[in-house]
Amino acid sequence: MTETARTRYFLLAILLIALAAAWPELSQPGLLNTRGGGDSPFLLQRLQQLETAVLDGHFPVRWMPDANYGYGYPFYNFYAPLSIYITFLFRLIGFSFVRSIHLSHLLGYFVAGWGMFLLARRWFAHGGAGNGWAGLLAAAAYTVAPFHLVNVYVRGDSLAEFWAMAFYPLVILAADGLFGGGRRGVALFGLAYAGLILSHNISALIFSPFLLLYLLLRMRFLTKKQENYPQACTEQSRSISQITQIGFFKSYKNLRNLCNLRIANPIFGFLLALALAAWFFVPALAEQSLAQLDAVTSGYFYYSNHFLGTADQPLIQSTFFVDYGVVDREAFRMGLVQTAVSAAGL
Incomplete structure (x- = not known):
């Protein structure tokens, strides 16, 4: 099998991993119900207001015209907006507001996984043809990392931090270059x-x-x-x-x-x-x-x-697996299984 064909199979595998991570969201028609009420509607507002501003001729967008009881709000002037622009691309294609948010998450999972695959494959290049498997393992672990899933399924509105995780491996990969x-x-x-x-x-x-x-x-x-x-x-x-x-x-x-x-x-x-x-x-x-x-x-x-790792905010949960249903900041901590696997990887 040629290297190009092998890479295509790895690309397909990473796409399937991204689909698995996003499936709980993709399989339902509405927004995620997070934190007992949901922060996800904030994403809906940000996307709708960005679209309104763009259609009114504003670019780059700095103002949410209808926010703050109609007085407007300079949200995009102070909050990094790239994740909303990426989501807006799906609106331009013709998807609904809700489905655009779902697809932005799916794309973010895939970009994060693909970036980590390329980075790990480069780091383990001494393994010859087998280095792709090391990249695939790293991509899978990174895609379903607890904090990655927490940003979508617990916090709900953290699309910006979610997309930042997609750029981490790309930045390191580019730094090597x-x-x-x-x-x-x-x-x-x-x-x-x-x-x-x-x-x-x-x-x-x-x-x-x-x-x-x-x-x-x-x-x-x-x-x-x-x-x-x-x-x-x-x-x-x-x-x-x-x-x-x-x-x-x-x-x-x-x-x-x-x-x-x-x-x-x-x-x-x-x-x-x-x-x-x-x-x-x-x-x-x-x-x-x-x-x-x-x-x-x-x-x-x-x-x-x-930040976790202090006496008041320990890094590890007492549960065997990560419990995403807990309150406050517990969901950001690693379960015992994730801790053991991470320690073994070091």
């Missing part, structure tokens, strides 16, 4: 990291320190192996020659030094990502004083108050 990948590696990383920022800004904030640590370890590993990328550095130098002329770097020599240190591509990758996402985060940061954000960034809504 920064070293020796030239302009293509920079472009792919910029697109992937910008996608994460636009999916859920808080998830990007939490993930970024780990991404930086990963890049530092990769650079250290390459330095230890005494590898060099003169061709990539030359390509990078030519591609930004105009930038050097306007003072971004003081001289061509400085650029060469950056290439020798293997940090030129990561730097330009981050700059590209920030440039692609600037239409969202620049107005959000610049216009904070025009909105009352304290109520949604402090107390219960401050993200660090939801």
Whole structure:
């Protein structure tokens, strides 16, 4: 069997896994009934209001025109909107509001699984043809990870965080391609990291320190192996020659030094990502004083108050399997089986 045919079978397997994860939602006509009443209607409102604004000629959308008792609400100005735009694509095809949300979840499961498959297959490339099976196992585990399912079946309205999980493996995969990948590696990383920022800004904030640590370890590993990328550095130098002329770097020599240190591509990758996402985060940061954000960034809504692993918020449930029917933050903890399997994987 050729590698292309084998990859197609793995692609089909990941699609079936995504269908299995989304089936409880796809098999019913309405919204999920989560948390004893449901947060899912919030997604319906966000999608309907984005569609209304787009049809009125607004793009990018920043305002929910009918929210807040008809006074409007700057939701998309401060909350990363990419997941709603992706869902809106299904509306353009002709699906209903509810079914568009269902299909967005299905697509998110598939993208997450496929990204993890590609990442694991690359990491275990030394296994030859068998590395695809390692990728499939990683894809299955990631697709049905407890927090992945909690975002859909417990929280209900967490479409943004759900899509952020789809971009995590893609960002790491693109980060690997920064070293020796030239302009293509920079472009792919910029697109992937910008996608994460636009999916859920808080998830990007939490993930970024780990991404930086990963890049530092990769650079250290390459330095230890005494590898060099003169061709990539030359390509990078030519591609930004105009930038050097306007003072971004003081001289061509400085650029060469950056290439020798293997940090030129990561730097330009981050700059590209920030440039692609600037239409969202620049107005959000610049216009904070025009909105009352304290109520949604402090107390219960401050993200660090939801970290697990402390005495008050243990990481593990006492139940054998994950119990999604428990109240408050219990659903975010791992069951004993998931804990044991994760420990064995380490």
